[in-house]
Amino acid sequence: MAPSYRDAPWLARLSPAQRVTGTPPPTVLHAFRATVRRAPDRCALAYFDGRLTYRQTDELSGALAGRLAASGFRRGDRAAVMLQNTPHFVLAVLAVWKAGGTVVPMNPMFKAGEVRHILDDSGATALICGDRAWADFLREAAAGSAVRTALTACPFGLQTRDDARVLRGERMPPPDGAEDLLTVARSGARPPADPGLGPQDPALISYTSGTTGAPKGAVNTHGNIAHNAERARIGSGLPDGSTYFALAPLFHITGMVAELGSCLVNAGTLALAHRFEAGVVLDAFLEHRPAYTIGPATAFMALMAQPGAGRDHFASFHLVSSGGAPLPPALVERFRTAFGHYLHNGYGLTETTATTASVPPGTEAPVDPASGTLAVGVPGPGTLVRIVDERGAEVPFGGHGEIVVSGPQVVPGYWRRPGATDAALPGGELRTGDIGFMDPDGWLYVVDRKKDMINAAGFKVWPREVEDILYAHPAVREAAVVGVPDDYRGESVRAYVSLRPGTAPQAAELIAHCRERLAAYKAPREVRILADLPKTTSGKILRRELRDDAAGRARQGKTGGGA
Template identity: 35%
Template structure:
């Protein structure tokens, strides 16, 4: 759009253009520790870590990395869930001038080996239970050292003493690692390392802070190079968008994993930049999350649709006080309108859908949190300093209002490029615009709508069908908890629509009933021809349903048949 028509919706407290301090991300922690050293930075399972302690731990980790020979630009991988050590090592690696490589703790040996080889990481920090997995691939990578920690290291008494028994019961084994050779214990490092500040040269525009690997839904995962400028600008935008006009002392709930860039920006970075408290949960469990909300009273709760779905369908939700929640931005997948309405009714807070990609640090669009301007199923409007449009093929061919094309974005949060992949970088970044690969449209008010990813379009009998449209209808059915629509091979139509359904516990719904329901709400060619009921759907660690996995399963079934 030549004119940013969406700016007319901006309230007075959100500025279209922001000022960004040209500082490294770790300066957030330095400043917070100086301002409020005795304030709680992290709450984890009953234990508190103050800002002064967090700062000291991070500096000790940084100095130890220097002892191990880590220089500016070297990669340090973190393979951890949401525990205090993740925050410590993230900022510590940045203090040392290293590039952080976030690695999913659920990765298999093959996936770990690929990511470590591709990034060239020299050091990895992991949980003790993951140590055997890493050591199996150690020789096939550039790794020189492994730093090991345990969940119990930051648990309060007596949980720290009981944890080894819990670990053995849950995983079937207990790992003992000694502080010698290429293996190092994080708690031993904290006993001996110096907390002296390091002086590392810094370039705001060019220095990479993070290598964040894409999900790899198409081909091999790619390392997205996010600079200090990219991440700082996006977290500053997040602050302007998410924080109330009259800010209070927020408490931010960290359920989204930090190895996903959305959790990193909206919790790990935003909390420290503001000097707030983050409440960490190492994994999402509905009952534990509800108890934590009632006890810790978080005000901000970034999440994914599956998290909110899991909560609103918990039979005990009415027994918990969730009134502390003021604002939630849902990301990583489309947010069904029914889920939004139910969650807001239960909490009294605001839940809005946002949009972004790993390549944009990640947020580019969102609905306004504190203003009553909403359009059903919209991802909202572009954030400050962010431009967006819908194109038909080429960057120069913008589609008319209301017509479907590819959404492209431009702004200071857009990546530097893909690690060691200049050709793919050139395909994704054109004239400063990031091609998202998502299909959508923009209306006359500047609100954007995603209809689906290019690769997910179902072409049945010559008709284009967007899975999200089918899913939105299915989610309106009172007995459906989760669903996904996908195109599966069909000898007559080329493809046909199949719906994978997870029903509410105790519910009984037939294919015939669902077919009738869909026909009342969808054009006949969009109605699913096949329904499959499942207990659960395959998901990524952040809760994004893996449509592609289901499609591959279907193809395999047909081959075997």
């Protein structure tokens, strides 16, 4: 019989310890409470020079939960949380779960219309947010929604040393129409009775970016989160009580699970630094000496570009991972040269509650010799990854097709979207929309999103392949490739790049670099050089904005190959 994906060849890439399925706790909250009982004085949260023990974190979040319950918040209710990487975020998440509710994480960069859509769609009855955002626009955005309880947090208050690089702005006066989160947390309010949450209960409603239509909420259950958090604990081999650094935003599924969830399951310390600023992050590495972090490729590019960055900043790390955005092979080597660590790739989606595949510690991902694509890793035990064609039939190992995933981390569906659930999760197996392939050894490669494929005169061009070639140029810091409407070819290839400090290549040089290494139809006909590429707060380059820019320029009849 021909080899099958169900043979799980990837398990041979794992060590015996990594192949252990493990027994995750019913919820991450169970793991947190277990640590409160056995190590109450262990540091749970570190924020600049502020520290909270597990006992203090339990007491503060318990008082918040009590206040929510007193306001009428009940099991199954939803609470929107819109905060940066601060202790307030963690306290809010734990409080909502202790009250039996579901957390609706929101990006602090959202505008009023985006917030209102999520509040209305989720039916959130509580909103926990920054005090300035509440005063500026959230109070108005929430008016007329189901929200009846609002708690606001100031980024100050849990540390004494303010860092003006990230903690900008004056302290706000007491919020109008909301309560101060820390005042409530320190009130000593009695926590509600244990709601008895289990693996099947919804823990998060995580709204996708909505590349087509309005964003929809993926329902991540407590079982989804606990499974991937436990898998990360086992797979990483980190000692009990290790320090994790929150490089990825906690409101993003990667940060929520691979940082917060994994840290709590491992009874660790979570070090926080508000929002990403390269110099602040490097200082925090020296202060907190973390053993683990995960972030997008763009964050590691920024760290490498920071003056004074060196190996000592990463000396404490046991494992450094990248996820949430494509990882070019050239960046992996630059990072190793600069900091002495191999950057471990990973792959996952909101609908797979973060990790689907990762590069195990102690191994290095292969690079596909045909395309130059770096493998994203291998699945773990209990996860099935298959590659299928447009009819849903499996393609042989090495064949390109859509990546489909089933396992304990796959969400049961979308919030109040039965049609979208049926389309994306037929039979409970997720159709990811990503194109990739798997080699016979079980290494998974992601080629690109189906929607990002460029059709140049009938030839398929995957942006990732061109971007990887651009990243191999020593002057390129960031790269993104999109299709440009072309009357003759249908589409032609355009690249947008930002440059490393101290370099100044012309667009023609970058085009020639690609033409030497790619078929003529794949090489960009235009390169536009920008100071920075547009990105989400989770570090993903916004190809959609660049695609819109390209389409707009084409409509205006602008052509040329310059920067």
